[in-house]
Amino acid sequence: MGEASLQPIDAPPVQLIEARATTSLDQNYQPVRTALDPAGTTEVLSTASLVLKFDRFLLPSSVSGAVGAEFVCVSGDLAPVETYADCVNPLALAPTYNPVQREVILRQIEGMPGLELGARYALTVLRPADEAAPAGVRAFDGAPLGSNTRIEFTVASALPPQAMPERPPSGDFFCQRDLECVAGTADCQGDAPLDPTCVGCVRGAAYYLSTCVGCHIDGSAAAGLNLNLGGPMFNRIEPLLETVIGHAAHQTQMGEKAHVAETSPERFGRAMPLIDPGNPGNSYLLYKILIGQIALDPSLPADEAEKLRQETERLQAAFVVGMPMPPPPSKPLFRFHPQAPDDRSVTPYVDGIDILSAWILDGAEPRDCSAPVTPP
Numbered sequence: 001m002g003e004a005s006l007q008p009i010d011a012p013p014v015q016l017i018e019a020r021a022t023t024s025l026d027q028n029y030q031p032v033r034t035a036l037d038p039a040g041t042t043e044v045l046s047t048a049s050l051v052l053k054f055d056r057f058l059l060p061s062s063v064s065g066a067v068g069a070e071f072v073c074v075s076g077d078l079a080p081v082e083t084y085a086d087c088v089n090p091l092a093l094a095p096t097y098n099p100v101q102r103e104v105i106l107r108q109i110e111g112m113p114g115l116e117l118g119a120r121y122a123l124t125v126l127r128p129a130d131e132a133a134p135a136g137v138r139a140f141d142g143a144p145l146g147s148n149t150r151i152e153f154t155v156a157s158a159l160p161p162q163a164m165p166e167r168p169p170s171g172d173f174f175c176q177r178d179l180e181c182v183a184g185t186a187d188c189q190g191d192a193p194l195d196p197t198c199v200g201c202v203r204g205a206a207y208y209l210s211t212c213v214g215c216h217i218d219g220s221a222a223a224g225l226n227l228n229l230g231g232p233m234f235n236r237i238e239p240l241l242e243t244v245i246g247h248a249a250h251q252t253q254m255g256e257k258a259h260v261a262e263t264s265p266e267r268f269g270r271a272m273p274l275i276d277p278g279n280p281g282n283s284y285l286l287y288k289i290l291i292g293q294i295a296l297d298p299s300l301p302a303d304e305a306e307k308l309r310q311e312t313e314r315l316q317a318a319f320v321v322g323m324p325m326p327p328p329p330s331k332p333l334f335r336f337h338p339q340a341p342d343d344r345s346v347t348p349y350v351d352g353i354d355i356l357s358a359w360i361l362d363g364a365e366p367r368d369c370s371a372p373v374t375p376p
């Protein structure tokens, strides 16, 4: 019995909206990714990562590394690829899935052969080989990729001297400081600073989760979810450990093992953890936000915005219960996408990923932000 037997009839096939790859570096030597031209004319850097953007929310296990990225073939052999078995000398790639963007980032793996200077490659994004195949792109409800998509590209014959291998982002995403704030705050500076660790400038995951505290506070926390992280000091990690990280969302609990958070449930969404360290695509807290206002990207053209609205409706019909978070009509305190240039309410982005997802991907470790960082 495969996923497909659970697929609702109204689940449309998944489409690849765009594939991007690193084509140059910006002034801070960070990767600049541009869309691969379907005509095959794009020249990418040999250090390149690839980003695949889809129209639907994906089944994380169908695009995970657990099966060795077998939903995609990047090969210097340009023969057609129907299934992963046809992929000759596949480039080794480590995937990460970000549900906020509905994107999979594929990075080359240290110590494995990478893209060769000047060579030509074909990228084929693969649908599942059959109904039961675990690998191959699927939506969260089991619907497969509509058809395999193939794009050729060439690797530039030289690499800018500053280019570095692209690695998944890591850092202090929980307590990250806004550097402009640090530079402009008198309390952070001087011989005897009033705010020696500049905790007032925290703009990491702790800050954005704390904006929910109005309803999710201590003994009276809505749905038992306590997001009182001790703001403005951000020095309480117990509530996250006791009620959020690795805990199954109350709203997803069904069946006999309902109290145990599942990382690979039979049916996606069942007993989903609120936050699953390393796996934002399996973190219910993100989906509660994704069905609401603050996840809307105002730059989307009307028809795409409407398609996304229908897709979030499918999420709600399938497993996201109750109100979107934060519930309207309360004024949104932060957003995933800027509403206007210079929008200060938007979460910072780390290599194209919002900081909440980046923190979850990096292991979702909370810490006391008022304490100095101890060197590893």
Ligand code: HEC
Pocket: 209, 211, 212, 213, 214, 215, 216, 222, 223, 225, 248, 249, 250, 251, 252, 274, 284, 285, 288, 289, 321, 322, 323, 324, 325, 326, 327, 330
């Ligand atoms: C205005 C009050 C209010 C605010 C603000 C609010 N919530 Fe909620 N939240 C609730 C209520 C009430 C419920 C339970 C009913 C429901 O889910 O519709 C809930 C439920 C949840 C759940 C489901 C918990 C479970 O175990 O199933 C999550 C996750 C959640 N909230 C996350 C957030 C996040 C993240 C924010 C901030 C972006 C937030 N909430 C802001 C009132 C609020």
